Amino acid sequence: MKESFRGQSNLHIYFAEQYLTQLETTDKSEWGGHFHRATAESLIWQLLLAYQCHLADLLEQQPKFGLRVPAGHFNARSFTLAELPPEILELADREVHSPWLKSLVDYPFLQTVGSSPSGLIASDATRLERIELDFAECLAELKSVIARHRATLMEY
Template identity: 65%
Template sequence: MAGLKESFRGQCNLHIYFAEQYLGQLDSTDANEWGGHIQRATTDSIVWQLLLAYQCHLADVIDQQPKFALTLPQGQFNARSFVADDLPPELEELAGREVEPGWLEVIVNYAFIQTTAASPAPRGVLAWDGQIENAPKPDLAVCLHELKSMIARHRATLMEY
């Protein structure tokens, strides 16, 4: 079981590293690459890596606190996925933050699939990707920084257990 702790942390660190690499590429690429879709693809890749890092961090929190006897759900999950009478304080904190406007809500609720239901297509446009050019874009550098800070804070707290 000792190998799993390093594994969750290692996976988390790896996804943070990939997010940093993609973030560095976001503004340094030609916006016309991939038929003009490079910005969207890179943004999606950053958020995906942040989401995976977040899930690995949750797994690490659970693994580090065996007194709560929680098991990881199958597939994608977040802090709100855990339902028990007694949860680690980190999960309770994060479950609340996942629904509040802010960096964590951006990561957890990011719309990887754009739908025209989210915003109506301009008249006369047959094919449209659902995005509005002036729609606010998430500040991914802030999301990355806040996620790394939160992970460091939780890891320091977990050392006390």
């Protein structure tokens, strides 16, 4: 079987599902909370990779637009041409207006702890201003968008 962006996207979705299951079944305090954060960020990374592979698949499946897959990290807003596939235009709009996708593509992996009153490195975890994502919602929404786009591409 030939390697494809679609297959890669499917695999990243599978890994994201595995991480979500792991998050739901492990104790948040394991490894002092680091395990939960590392697992959550691994899940986010898998969702981002699935999203990028989906974008690459859209480009590959619609050669009439003549777009190549960019090197490095990219999202739908990375494309600046006047004529883009409608799916890319939709996703670029969603990256700005849909909270789940905006939070996902703009997720800052290295979030700082903020200043503690005593100046110590450790601080109260409830005071952290981290971006919180609803992982199950992000996964479900991404799977839904991918499935809808793939069904549309079958019509071409």
